[in-house]
Amino acid sequence: MKAIKEIFIKGVIKDNPIFRQILGICSALAVTNLMMNSLVMGLGLMFVTGLSSFTVSMIRKFTPKHIRMMVQTLIISAFVIILDIFLKAYLPDMSKALGPYVGLIITNCIIMGRCEAYAQNNTPILSFFDGVTMGLGYTMILLFIAFFRELLGFGTVFGFQVMPESFTPWTLMIMPPGAFFMLGIVIWISKNLFKNDEGGVTNG
Amino acid sequence: MVDINPLIIFVASIFTNNMILSNFLGMCSFIAVSNEIETSLSLGQAVTFVLTFTSLLNYLIYNYILEPLGLEYLRFIIFIIVIAAFVQLVEMIIERFFEQLYYSLGIFLPLITVNCAILGVSLFMVIRDYNLIQAVLFGAGSGIGWTLAIVSLAGIRKKIKNAKLPKGLEGPGITLIITGIMALAFLGFSGIVQIQ
Numbered sequence: 001m002k003a004i005k006e007i008f009i010k011g012v013i014k015d016n017p018i019f020r021q022i023l024g025i026c027s028a029l030a031v032t033n034l035m036m037n038s039l040v041m042g043l044g045l046m047f048v049t050g051l052s053s054f055t056v057s058m059i060r061k062f063t064p065k066h067i068r069m070m071v072q073t074l075i076i077s078a079f080v081i082i083l084d085i086f087l088k089a090y091l092p093d094m095s096k097a098l099g100p101y102v103g104l105i106i107t108n109c110i111i112m113g114r115c116e117a118y119a120q121n122n123t124p125i126l127s128f129f130d131g132v133t134m135g136l137g138y139t140m141i142l143l144f145i146a147f148f149r150e151l152l153g154f155g156t157v158f159g160f161q162v163m164p165e166s167f168t169p170w171t172l173m174i175m176p177p178g179a180f181f182m183l184g185i186v187i188w189i190s191k192n193l194f195k196n197d198e199g200g201v202t203n204g
Numbered sequence: 205m206v207d208i209n210p211l212i213i214f215v216a217s218i219f220t221n222n223m224i225l226s227n228f229l230g231m232c233s234f235i236a237v238s239n240e241i242e243t244s245l246s247l248g249q250a251v252t253f254v255l256t257f258t259s260l261l262n263y264l265i266y267n268y269i270l271e272p273l274g275l276e277y278l279r280f281i282i283f284i285i286v287i288a289a290f291v292q293l294v295e296m297i298i299e300r301f302f303e304q305l306y307y308s309l310g311i312f313l314p315l316i317t318v319n320c321a322i323l324g325v326s327l328f329m330v331i332r333d334y335n336l337i338q339a340v341l342f343g344a345g346s347g348i349g350w351t352l353a354i355v356s357l358a359g360i361r362k363k364i365k366n367a368k369l370p371k372g373l374e375g376p377g378i379t380l381i382i383t384g385i386m387a388l389a390f391l392g393f394s395g396i397v398q399i400q
Contacts, residue, residue, distance in 0.1 A: 023232070024232075025228075025231050026228050026229055026230070026232070026320045026324075027228075029228040029231065030228040030229075070288070074281065077280045077281040077284055078281070080280055081280055084280070099327075099328075100324055100327035103280050103323065103327045104229070104320050104324055104327070106280055106284055107284075107318050107319070107320040108320075109232055109318060112318065175391065176225060176226050176384075177384045177388040177391065179228065179384075180380050180381065181380075181381060183380050184373075184376075184378070184379075184381040184383075184384060185377075185381075187372075187376055187377040187380065188370070188372045188377045190372075191371070191372030191373075191377065192371070
């Protein structure tokens, strides 16, 4: 139980994939113009990270070391295909809106990173939790960015009008530059908040 | 089939539909490697090369093998395998015949496999239903656009190296803000040509 709690804190705050490790930001930027898109993307990522960490950890003893990358990629792709088919069948509009970004979960460095760094050396259950919490940390940031982008860009939250009629939408926020500015600011804020514990890894 | 002049797609994928600045693809290495102009140029060349050929290969495989067999849903796995195998092949060829180039590109080649721009281009190509020439030019254009963005970012980062920045903004923070400004500048091209 203690281990799970520790993983949770690590995944959501201390090692948050986006603002601490700057991983997987391609999709973080692309889908955050609407909160609904971000939520679906986040849930999808949680599903894929959790289950692929679980699977990688299950078969870690039988996987030859030198082909493990290939095996991990195939496992991840399999789950992404499941997700893609699921979205196509039950949420066709969402599947269209997310376009190629669902497929691009495969190359999202977060998943590969967790498989390599954690699932490779830990038991399946813990790996599963690790994957899910990493996904959760990712989803939270996605929703945070999307909240501001949607609020300022469309004047809505989850599609509901919240800004008064007289509000002029900042179209810039829903275009690509808005995404870059928001993420830059999020990283800036988080670095100031957690500046006493240095050592966030900054590579992709 | 969409009926757009392939050359328009080529120009559009460099300027108006730039992989990084409007589709956010290939960000990881974009931020990690944009410190030096020369290294980012080499990486850009490698990406362009791989992009052009993988879009060709993936086009052929998707249209002549997967589609007739009704296995479109397997495209993610197939595309990623093709990309990984192609990168491996290129690495071996370069190592064998162009030793000089191997040492300057060496470490970047394996990184390309996980560059989302490569897989992204193949997926866009399928979604937008391009034909062969369009697909190849789209791949090449995207690669050139990516190179353009990363090299100019490296140039800007070199200039601000000595600037005094707020503590938390150093590194990735400021890089993203600069990218935002660059994206803003590239929006100026959007009137020229437009593909989706």
